Amino acid sequence: MIYDLIIIGAGPAGLTASIYASRYKMNHLVIGEIPGGLITEAHNVCNFPGENEISGFELMEKFQKHAKDLGGEILSMEKIIKIEKDNEIFQLMTQSQKTFSAKNILIATGTKHRKLGLEEEIKYLGKGVAYCATCDAMFFKEKIVGVVGGGNSALTAALYLAEVAQKVYLIARGDSFNGEVVWIDQVKNNPKIEIIYNSAVSKLQGEEKLESIELKNTKDENKISNLDLAGLFIEIGTEPDVVLLDQLSLELDRGYVVVDREQKTNISGVWAAGDITTNSASFRQVITSCSEGAVASYSIFSHLQKNRKC
Numbered sequence: 001m002i003y004d005l006i007i008i009g010a011g012p013a014g015l016t017a018s019i020y021a022s023r024y025k026m027n028h029l030v031i032g033e034i035p036g037g038l039i040t041e042a043h044n045v046c047n048f049p050g051e052n053e054i055s056g057f058e059l060m061e062k063f064q065k066h067a068k069d070l071g072g073e074i075l076s077m078e079k080i081i082k083i084e085k086d087n088e089i090f091q092l093m094t095q096s097q098k099t100f101s102a103k104n105i106l107i108a109t110g111t112k113h114r115k116l117g118l119e120e121e122i123k124y125l126g127k128g129v130a131y132c133a134t135c136d137a138m139f140f141k142e143k144i145v146g147v148v149g150g151g152n153s154a155l156t157a158a159l160y161l162a163e164v165a166q167k168v169y170l171i172a173r174g175d176s177f178n179g180e181v182v183w184i185d186q187v188k189n190n191p192k193i194e195i196i197y198n199s200a201v202s203k204l205q206g207e208e209k210l211e212s213i214e215l216k217n218t219k220d221e222n223k224i225s226n227l228d229l230a231g232l233f234i235e236i237g238t239e240p241d242v243v244l245l246d247q248l249s250l251e252l253d254r255g256y257v258v259v260d261r262e263q264k265t266n267i268s269g270v271w272a273a274g275d276i277t278t279n280s281a282s283f284r285q286v287i288t289s290c291s292e293g294a295v296a297s298y299s300i301f302s303h304l305q306k307n308r309k310c
């Protein structure tokens, strides 16, 4: 069985691409490790048209249902680990050794959480260090926690944690935030959130579990302080995972896949959409990922039509 298209990734970009692929009657398969993608971690999504306020998980349940209702085949919890091109056909292998073939592939693999890069970060993972407030907040009921970051993810994580934790320290490297003004206002007005500006986490400390962190003042490295807390949520943005991309020799820009306005990459038959690309002015959001997914399916359909042998 050779699919017209295999979409790698089941987030907003991949699922939208599937919806359009079904409408174009393209024989396709979606393979995605995390059903719904990164946005399922968002407690509140308030900027997706048609949904005033919805959790990321609920939003993506709707996407998945829509894609499936139109006949989209979705294989979840499977990771593609290898891609090879042989005679214009792509061979894909999953971690559980399943293989699939396709004429075209769409890379919609999104991004992964950026790490602080501290030595002890992995040691405390699941023992105080976390990357997803929506997933792990419940483990910190009535406890003191910290959130590191200065963008929307950090702001919304702090607000969500403030609903369950005793106190939340929001630790920013600079002296301001670069997120939506609505979130910044809410954070500043929340009595449970204390903002610590101009600070970077320099050490994670504790016996078995995280018990405290060391902070360095970003304006004066000699100013060091300690903060007792039970949990630290690292919300410093995301970055692309280049392992698969390197296998295909794709042209990258700082790890992101370079695509043209049709979502085409430098390799024939390989397309990319969503957070993993350089398109949409690097404004990495659900709506822009959906848009790129739709454009990609349209382009792949046009490409298949042009190359159809009479």
Ligand SMILES: Cc1cc2nc3c(=O)[nH]c(=O)nc-3n(C[C@H](O)[C@H](O)[C@H](O)COP(=O)(O)OP(=O)(O)OC[C@H]3O[C@@H](n4cnc5c(N)ncnc54)[C@H](O)[C@@H]3O)c2cc1C
Pocket (backbone or CB within 6 Å): 008, 009, 010, 011, 012, 013, 014, 031, 032, 033, 034, 035, 036, 037, 038, 039, 040, 041, 042, 043, 044, 045, 046, 047, 048, 078, 079, 080, 081, 108, 109, 110, 111, 153, 156, 244, 273, 274, 275, 276, 284, 285, 286, 287, 289
């Ligand atoms: C906490 C948080 C809050 C956010 N809030 C908002 C918001 O309010 N509004 C908004 O518009 N955006 C928000 N975003 C951004 C939004 O989540 C992303 O822009 C969006 O999810 C990108 O969609 P995507 O489909 O490109 O990638 P992703 O959603 O990252 O999906 C990638 C998919 O690819 C899969 N995958 C990756 N590698 C492989 C592989 N090798 N094999 C198989 N599958 C693979 C993943 O498992 C996943 O299914 C938020 C992000 C975070 C982290």
